[in-house]
Amino acid sequence: MRLRQIFVIGLALSLLGIGVPAWAQDDPKNCDDLMAADTPAYVVCRWMATPEEAADIARFWLDNDGEHLQEAGPLDPIVIDCTEPGNVCPTGEDGDGDGQPRDPGDPDVEDAEDGGTPECKEGESCYVNPAGLSQAEIAQAEKTAAGQAVQAAAKENLRIWINAELTGAWKDGKLDAAVRKLAALAVQPGVAGIRFTTQLGFDQTFKTADEIDTFVAETSTALRKLAPGKKLAVHTVVPVLGCGADEACKAEMTKKHPLSVPDRVGAWLSKGQIDQLALDSGLLATEYATWKIDAPTAQRNQWIQVRARAWDAYGQIASEDAGFAATGASKLTSEQATQAINDRIAVPLQTDAAETVTLWSRWKDERGQVSRTFGEKWATNATWDQLKKLTSVRPRLATVYDPANPEVDPATDMRNLAEVFGQVYVHAGA
Template identity: 25%
Template sequence: MARWLEGPAAFDTAIARLGKLAKRPGVVGFKISDEIGYNDGLGSPEDATRFLTQARTALARVAPGKQLLVDAIVPELGCLPWRGTNQLGCAERVRLKYPAATAAAVEGYLRAKLIDRLDLSTGLLDDSTYGKWGTSKREAQVDAWNHVKEQGWPQLTILQARKALAVPNGYQGNADEAAADVGTYIDVPTAAGARAVDIWTWRQQYQGNTVSLLGPDLSPNPLWTALVQQHRQGAQLLTHMTPSAMPTDQRGFDQECALAASAFTAVFVAAGSG
């Protein structure tokens, strides 16, 4: 599998470390931002543009030829502001709250050629909100991704989708829920031009719990079965692996990597972990 490296937060430390890691086999690029402009200290499009420009310049110097990936949640897309007054009000509120993560801001980064690959979340709302608006989460996802397609984003970058489906003790949904998740978060984006889908995460410590796609015994669940089938049908799926959360014995490590390869074509590896 190809590997994407996620750098540590401190900029100078990250650049120096990533320059060394770029020489490792299989490394195709670096993810340098998690949900850009969304509670990350970048309070304006200008702040985000400066950060991306500095990162691109520095990485071109220490890791020429490697791609730069950013992931983003654009919450106004989930509001569907082109649909009506209530939806527009929803979008205006989140634009004020996250000015560096608006659709206009993200499109600006793309048009400035600051991002080689974009992992995009449309910031879908809860089912009850969409029910009040006379639609569903799946239909909202179709609408949001069609809007992104109409805006030309697939022509501005290598566009990918993203969705967190890991929970403590592995995915807990039944077959119908897994089919709905795959339909909403994989089928819809890829039909609208997403080249791959980032499914978070293989296994990781998060908010005091170990979250994962599979349970501790690595036995399959309905989501895993669906992901493997998607992979067999040609879907490009990615996931995240944290080295410190992987088995320390070679046999266990190899087993998990082989299992992951049955569903995923590439992985993000946390460069700041052991």
């Protein structure tokens, strides 16, 4: 029923902004003026539904206790009659099971509820765990600080990502060992995926774009082998996206950051090497002043460019922001926090470019100074109070947690983080 509701609402929203060409120059939803002069004719820029239109749609479906949603109802199930001529219903050796009926809740194999595996016949190779990871490797990973943090996050029903930096291991020829450690962490309950690098192409780690592409390809292949079924993610900065249609800005940003090329970044998604791309917003407030592009305009430009490239057709796009935290604790007033939430959280989500927003809520720099969004030892403040109010988008909000530098302890920290965030990136080191 819920899937049906989401489908119906999504279809209605899509009719407002997808597939409707903005040919008319006087169309209030036309944003073609923000596209570069060399943009292909088939790329059309159009604003999505206005807040008023979105409210009308929500009201239509939710009024009278969701009368219209109930009327929509679920689709009729597809039923196959195995007794009809021509229909084949595999069982036993021909199917995925053993052909034996079981009651609801019964394990598929004996001792499966205790982590057991099917009994092996003599001379037969049995499936034990992903890619041959040993029980010792998994047990060792569970005992690490990151493993304990993962378990604490799972108890709070947070969606978990393992966060690591594998560029050093790759350059040192130690990628396989590093990947095994991450895979052993990733098999724990609640872990959705692994983010294996940050600021890719923006920092000075690599010298050429081909070197970056090789790193992504080889690391992705190794992780998919050792951690099958887990999502893979990278974080980067693509400064040229904030320029919009300003050619001088684009030329300078391309020259200044030659490895952060949109086409190459998009290829990681289209080739299936990653499943999530996180774009940082750290440069939006300062980098474009020369061209009189302020932070809101730079952010708008970035997300319009992302949407025009249809990256979300290949994977999930995330916005990443560290601007809510400050040394010691956030100093924002309630009004300032509300405005920051609108600019840095609402805008990426409302533009239908980013599906999630990752906020850095706490970190320690090399001098030992701690920056926080909340107060010390989880003392409340205006920023944290305002973030707690975002219950409707909580599943779309994520943060980064370093178990090597906890605020109190993993259990306490995760309990507090779960009041604001639905997802957490647990840092696991290199």
